[in-house]
Amino acid sequence: MRIYATFLIFFLCGSFLATAQYTETINSNRPGNSQGAFAVGPNVLQLEAGGKFGNDDHELLQTETELWGVDYALRFGLFFEELEINLMGSFLDQTTSYMVGAETQNYGISNFDSNTIGVKYLIYDPNKNAKAKKPNLYSWKANQRFDWSIFIPAVAVYGGANFSFGDNPYLYEGQGKFSPRAAVITQNNWGPxxxxxxxxxDQIGEEFPTYSGIATLTHSFSKKFAMFGEFQTIISDIYSDEIARGGLAYLFHKNFQADISGLINFKDTPSRWQVAGGLSYRFDWHKQDQYLEAQEEL
Structure with missing residues (x-):
């Protein structure tokens, strides 16, 4: 998760600055729903998966849906530091209850509600070739001035394709089995x-495309323990919502992370809650960090 992108810190060696995207600890996107801007690193294969359980209660339709599912991601760093290919998806089983007269009726569906294969590329890293900042020996005021450059984020772009096979009940009528997905990703690292x-x-070019924005803020309390809060807005003619998520992650080993999380939304058509838990594991065949040295600051 971007939690451990926190450990992508700067090491000052004399008057030189060295940076690399590859990190000594796993860089997982779990347990939130957003992607971090940085790739996992060349020759790194990363598995991220977790189970979820929840409930949707639709006030207008008078239905209640119990659900469980599995989210998964397979990420691989290819060729160089900035590039990652990934597969992200979800299997979902849900049972909906509704009243017919005085009797309760149930119907259930299960299938892969999403599968997307895509490529992420880091197009800008503000720390690449950055100069080490030195104190101004002639001006106390200059040393106290706020550094606005910390708000300049790393920027990545993502492009992918949604795909589905067979008779999938999660496809709405007229939805194609293949459709594009694209994203712009930014990331700011401010210490912890x-x-x-x-x-x-999402579903770009379909009759009912979906647009969403996600903001995820993570805080690391130590080298092993971190928590996050996240807000997502979804805009579509099929389904629109505002969702809040929160959770914790624990680093058992530099290549192994566990997490727990939950979500709620802010409407009753339907009102939603979910709890989830998952694991992330990294197979690290990365051979050598790709360091870039900045020019010495005079």
């Missing part, structure tokens, strides 16, 4: 704090 923003276009 990490802010990730995603702007996403």
């Amino acid at each position: 704090w990490v802010l990730v923003l995603n702007v996403i276009g």
Whole structure:
């Protein structure tokens, strides 16, 4: 998760600055729903998966839906530091209850409600080739001046394709089995704090496209323990919502992370809650960090 992008810190060696995207600890997107801007690193294969359980209660339709599912992601760093290919998806089983007269009726569906294969590329890293900041020996005021450059984020772009096979009950009528998905991703690392923003276009070119924005703020309390809060807005003629998520992650090993999380929304058509837990594991065949040295600051 972007939690451990926190550990992508700067090491000052004399008057030189060295940076690399590859991190010594796993960089997982779990347990939030956003993607961080940085790739996992060349020759790194990462598995991220978790189970979820929840309830949707639709006030207008007078239905109640119990659901469980599995979210998963497979990520691989390819060729160089900035590039990642990934597969992200979800299997969902849900049973809906509704009243017919005095009797309760149930119907259930289960299938992959999403599968997307895509490519993420980091197009800008503000710390790449950055100069180490030195104190101004001639001006106390200059040393106290706020550094606005900390708000300049790393920026990545993502492009992918949604796909589905067979008779899938989660496809709405007229929806194609293949459709584009694209995103712009930003990430700010502020010591123990990490802010990730995603702007996403989904089902692009379909009759009912979906647009969403996600803001995720993560705080690391130690090298092993972190928590996050997240807000997502979804805009579509099929389903629109505002969702809040929160959770914790624990680093058992530099290649192994566990997490728990939950979500709620802010409407009653339907009102939603979910709880989830998951694991992330990294197979690290990364051979050598790709360091870039900045020019010495005079």
